[in-house]
Amino acid sequence: MVTSRRLPNHQALTQLAQEYPELDISSVEACLTFLDTTAEVQQALDAHFARYNLSMGKFTLLIQLFVASDKGLTPSEFAERSGVTRATITGLLDGLEKEDLVKRQPYPQDRRKLTIVLTDKGREFISKMLPDHFCRTTDMMSNLNATEKKTFIELLGKLRNGTSAMRDV
Template sequence: MVNSGSFSSPQALEQLAKRYPELDLSSVETCLSFLDTTTDVHQALDAHFARYGLSMGKFSLLMQLFIAPEGRLTPSEFAERANVTRATITGLLDGLEREELVKRLPHPGDRRRLCIHLADKGRELISKMLPDHFYRTSAMMANLNATEKKQFIKLLSKLRTGTSAMREP
């Protein structure tokens, strides 16, 4: 993550704006504030998940299984839902299987494929963790009222649509 403290002082940004007329101060300040906040949120989530011996990725996979209608998913379904590569999913699943939180079992309709099932130990961990997780999530968002939360979701959605500007050549 980016720590913008080294170049986001108002004086530094104003100097850059003089050299680069395309620099929109309010856009850069907003982006830097967002990046600083996302860094803080990621660090807080990392600490939270570490209490349970998990990473954000492992938690995400366990939750996907926990709420899956049939209690199972294929590795490709995980990858598609998480928008990551199958290799990334394989690495996470390897760790979860070593920790006996998930099981790889033959797919019921295609013996060439595998299904991932939430093991009893994984179900117990998630069941134990969720009340604390939901409490902490609510506490993190407590400074926003209901209207602000809805507005925040809309603003984040608008921001997400602009991310292509950074990806395009």
């Protein structure tokens, strides 16, 4: 059994369960293990993106533009796809534009709007980065076989469906 480094271990949870009968030890342990693993994955990704002088946010925008091809995306589309505010997107775009990886241009049907596109430098940068990124992603997931990966995706979907329990009032 994997235990969290920062949060209560099995013995502590067992003691808490004596006082709080609604505490389901296996649910809490699963959640704590998930949180610890998520933190480690996030640290690994931060280190990986730092090699390229990127953050996860900047990478997300670059890959969205790379997939969108030449048509580009509006700041609103980025915000909606990324689940963040337009202000956050503006800050990320400012940094990417300063590095000449993206450029803002007038939206074809409405000059009050902007479209963001990759520059040639940005397209070349992401094209060179992706092979390493995909190899490292494959290596990170290599301890799971194909069936386990499919099950993992299904389990994460179920977990995502339960997140409203933490949000609901």
